[in-house]
Amino acid sequence: xxxxxxxxxxxxxxxxxxxxxxxxxxxxxxxxxxxxxxxxxxxxxxxxxxxxxxxxxxxxxxxxxxxxxxxxxxxxxxxxxxxxxxxxxxxxxxxxxxxxxxxxxxxxxxxxxxxxxxxxxxxxxxxxxxxxxxxxxxxxxxxxxxxxxxxxxxxxxxxxxxxxxxxxxxxxxxxxxxxxxxxxxxxxxxxxxxxxxxxxxxxxxxxxxxxxxxxxxxxxxxxxxxxxxxxxxxxxxxxxxxxxx
Numbered sequence: 518x519x520x521x522x523x524x525x526x527x528x529x530x531x532x533x534x535x536x537x538x539x540x541x542x543x544x545x546x547x548x549x550x551x552x553x554x555x556x557x558x559x560x561x562x563x564x565x566x567x568x569x570x571x572x573x574x575x576x577x578x579x580x581x582x583x584x585x586x587x588x589x590x591x592x593x594x595x596x597x598x599x600x601x602x603x604x605x606x607x608x609x610x611x612x613x614x615x616x617x618x619x620x621x622x623x624x625x626x627x628x629x630x631x632x633x634x635x636x637x638x639x640x641x642x643x644x645x646x647x648x649x650x651x652x653x654x655x656x657x658x659x660x661x662x663x664x665x666x667x668x669x670x671x672x673x674x675x676x677x678x679x680x681x682x683x684x685x686x687x688x689x690x691x692x693x694x695x696x697x698x699x700x701x702x703x704x705x706x707x708x709x710x711x712x713x714x715x716x717x718x719x720x721x722x723x724x725x726x727x728x729x730x731x732x733x734x735x736x737x738x739x740x741x742x743x744x745x746x747x748x749x750x751x752x753x754x755x756x757x758x759x760x761x762x
Contacts, residue, residue: 531585532644533597538619538657547616552578554608555620562600566593568729575635575762584629594624595680598667604665621657625649625670626662646698650691656706663707674703699720
């Protein structure tokens with residue numbers, strides 16, 4: 518059994534949660550192969566990045582939730598993400614058509630501990646809310662060339678910024694009203710958005726859209742395209758007519 522950890526072992530701990538993209542679209546045999554590939558990948562990642570016995574793991578078929586020991590600092594998240602990216606590149610280099618592994622991963626820091634049927638604590642809940650969020654799902658879906666979409670909480674980003682390619686992260690708002698969850702995270706995806714049809718140049722993630730005399734200004738945290746794609750605003754937005762006289 519790959520779950521380790523003692524009940525009642527409480528404290529502020531790093532939580533890392535991962536989820537396979539497109540798992541339900543695979544055949545039964547394909548799901549088994551995906552689980553095998555994911556388990557092998559995560560076994561390798563944890564063995565390479567944290568001391569033996571310093572991670573408690575809860576596998577759930579197409580994903581996993583892991584708690585790191587209280588002695589493991591949040592700066593390890595940079596090494597974990599790098600190992601995930603390297604492992605995914607290696608696995609997908611020889612993957613058959615339609616069986617590529619693509620992952621969403623979220624990392625948070627908060628109160629958490631092993632419990633009878635898994636993990637308990639607000640840190641685990643918040644990390645899993647981010648993992649399941651539309652923001653992270655859309656980030657990977659909209660970048661078919663990426664194998665990994667990653668999000669980290671603000672406390673993790675503050676602690677691990679030196680171990681992360683911080684200039685490749687952007688701060689975005691996660692809002693999930695159905696789950697009563699709202700919070701800022703730092704998002705990284707390893708590939709740019711594809712260019713729209715009819716255009717040769719890719720659209721920058723945060724470029725303002727201008728047209729028909731209407732200026733759109735997006736404040737820190739706004740997501741270009743969110744209004745059109747999801748009908749919901751993240752961050753601030755100002756609409757103003759340009760004075761062309």
